[in-house]
Amino acid sequence: MNRNQKEQYLQTRWQIEYERRDVAQSIQDLFPKCKEVKLEIKLSFVSAFGKNEKEINATLNPCDKLYWHHDCLNKDCTGFGFSLTNEIRTAIQTRQTIEGKLNCDGKEDWKYINNTGCSCNSSCHYKIIPLF
Numbered sequence: 001m002n003r004n005q006k007e008q009y010l011q012t013r014w015q016i017e018y019e020r021r022d023v024a025q026s027i028q029d030l031f032p033k034c035k036e037v038k039l040e041i042k043l044s045f046v047s048a049f050g051k052n053e054k055e056i057n058a059t060l061n062p063c064d065k066l067y068w069h070h071d072c073l074n075k076d077c078t079g080f081g082f083s084l085t086n087e088i089r090t091a092i093q094t095r096q097t098i099e100g101k102l103n104c105d106g107k108e109d110w111k112y113i114n115n116t117g118c119s120c121n122s123s124c125h126y127k128i129i130p131l132f
């Protein structure tokens with residue numbers, strides 16, 4: 001993969017995420033009874049150079065879009081990052097707290113893009129608490 005291909009790939013990735021956000025509906029449109037959704041998120045990336053972690057506590061209000069995405073903490077990652085939009089929807093639909101872990105879908109670096117191994121060792125722990 002040369003530099004141009006990589007740029008194009010990144011541009012497409014950005015475009016897809018932009019459109020997903022653009023078409024997302026607000027929480028109040030989809031679930032009028034939901035008062036808010038609390039998100040407790042811990043991202044982590046472990047590599048040969050050490051461990052990088054980031055905690056995010058966020059609240060989605062009824063007027064916010066039902067959408068959540070965060071890039072992988074590994075800046076060389078080839079993946080899409082983490083999306084919790086479906087998980088948030090399920091939490092509101094079932095009115096239950098949902099906890100889980102997503103693993104990154106990318107490779108650790110662009111030089112491994114065509115390899116079968118070398119997956120990005122990054123993850124996202126989440127707790128989604130819908131309030132009514």
Ligand SMILES: [Zn+2]
Pocket residue numbers: 072073074077078079104105106107120121122
């Ligand atoms: Zn990654």
